[in-house]
Amino acid sequence: MLRSLAILALTMPASAETLYSSNGPFGGFFGLWGADVSTSQSVAQRFTCAIDADLSTASFWIMNNSPQPGARITVTIETDAGTGSASRPSGTAIESWTMDTMASGWNPQQQTVISAVRPQLRAGTTYWLVLRSEALGGSSPVWNFASTGQGYTCLTLLDGTTWQASGLGAELCMGVTGTPSSRADLDHDGDVDGGDLGILLTSWGACSDCAGDLNGDDQVDGADLGALLTTWSAGA
Numbered sequence: 001m002l003r004s005l006a007i008l009a010l011t012m013p014a015s016a017e018t019l020y021s022s023n024g025p026f027g028g029f030f031g032l033w034g035a036d037v038s039t040s041q042s043v044a045q046r047f048t049c050a051i052d053a054d055l056s057t058a059s060f061w062i063m064n065n066s067p068q069p070g071a072r073i074t075v076t077i078e079t080d081a082g083t084g085s086a087s088r089p090s091g092t093a094i095e096s097w098t099m100d101t102m103a104s105g106w107n108p109q110q111q112t113v114i115s116a117v118r119p120q121l122r123a124g125t126t127y128w129l130v131l132r133s134e135a136l137g138g139s140s141p142v143w144n145f146a147s148t149g150q151g152y153t154c155l156t157l158l159d160g161t162t163w164q165a166s167g168l169g170a171e172l173c174m175g176v177t178g179t180p181s182s183r184a185d186l187d188h189d190g191d192v193d194g195g196d197l198g199i200l201l202t203s204w205g206a207c208s209d210c211a212g213d214l215n216g217d218d219q220v221d222g223a224d225l226g227a228l229l230t231t232w233s234a235g236a
């Protein structure tokens, strides 16, 4: 653990801060428990951030039904599809990682992925941390629940890929860190200036998921221009 923390200290931007964190450690009154991540079940935890920020890391606590480490897991951060009780991962990954499970047996390990893409997570927008594995049930990794707190989790049907609607329940142990950024800094160079204005004007008009749509109403118009000018040269 000390070694993994030292590696993080060398690679994470100094200003990275917690954007989301589960409510407390695993292993409460009922002991260790979690959700199997296997060929027949993918698992996701929903989260939102209070500020606009560029992703630095995501982490989760995972143990193992198998005494042997090494089961391959795929980790993605995905946007949200559906609304209300139909909320679920969209299948659109803004970043993904593949790694091996470190844990042996029911001895949870915190595993952290470091962002290379550094996508911006927008304040108030819903995202999902998703874990998938090709391990067979019964010898699969197990994503630990927090001992306290509730969160929106989502599980697949037995095909391992079709998400069921999410529900409020025990929260999976996870955290996300990032560095604060301005959503008007469209070219990600740390300030808001003519370069960003040019990008916004290029996408003027109706659009879907385009960078210049700062307020998320599927239009790039005067409201977005005004938001950009408000933060002009204010830094990011």
Ligand SMILES: [Ca+2]
Residues within 6 Å of the ligand: 184, 185, 186, 187, 188, 189, 190, 191, 192, 193, 195, 196
């Ligand atoms: Ca800029």
Ligand SMILES: [Ca+2]
Residues within 6 Å of the ligand: 212, 213, 214, 215, 216, 217, 218, 219, 220, 221, 223, 224
């Ligand atoms: Ca807009």
